[in-house]
Amino acid sequence: KQEVTQIPAALSVPEGENLVLNCSFTDSAIYNLQWFRQDPGKGLTSLLLIQSSQREQTSGRLNASLDKSSGRSTLYIAASQPGDSATYLCAVSGNTPLVFGKGTRLSVIA
């Protein structure tokens, strides 16, 4: 059974810092991995999708990497801003539809 773990559970950083969020998964037989952002009481917004054959994807200040063999992904956020404050979730799809981690709650302090 696929399990997804995100570390840390919460993170607080000053504005302007670069930061890394971590995601690990137990079954490396995946189709793809997605990173999402969720604001309080709202739905999820897809940020990046990495296919199992890819190593990384970039969108603006966000860069996500995937190491399928070790079951790890990282989301790198450059030059963080207060507007980046949200919960970030990763999810993997494989033999079962998307399995989510519990998320990392990020606070960027101005």
Added chain:
Amino acid sequence: ETGVTQTPRHLVMGMTNKKSLKCEQHLGHNAMYWYKQSAKKPLELMFVYSLEERVENNSVPSRFSPECPNSSHLFLHLHTLQPEDSALYLCASSQGTPSPGKLFFGSGTQLSVL
């Protein structure tokens, strides 16, 4: 029009009530999903519909009954719920299963069962 629309945004119901959650997607996707999000737990997949056929039913109690009349609409019928069913219910859509492309989520229905 936003991509995925859910109604209502908030719902309070008693344990003997019957209510329905509605989801509509305007993205031309062929798969739709219901997820449950409870505090301090990962999102739990409830149901998946692909081309209007249910392809996943994740051991959800029968008091939750999904319906997918066409590829753009998805319902979740609720009856005789329990207080522990209080949660945020999220609908999503994507193109392709079992390897979905990007999932697009609605804003969710915050359900409180009294």
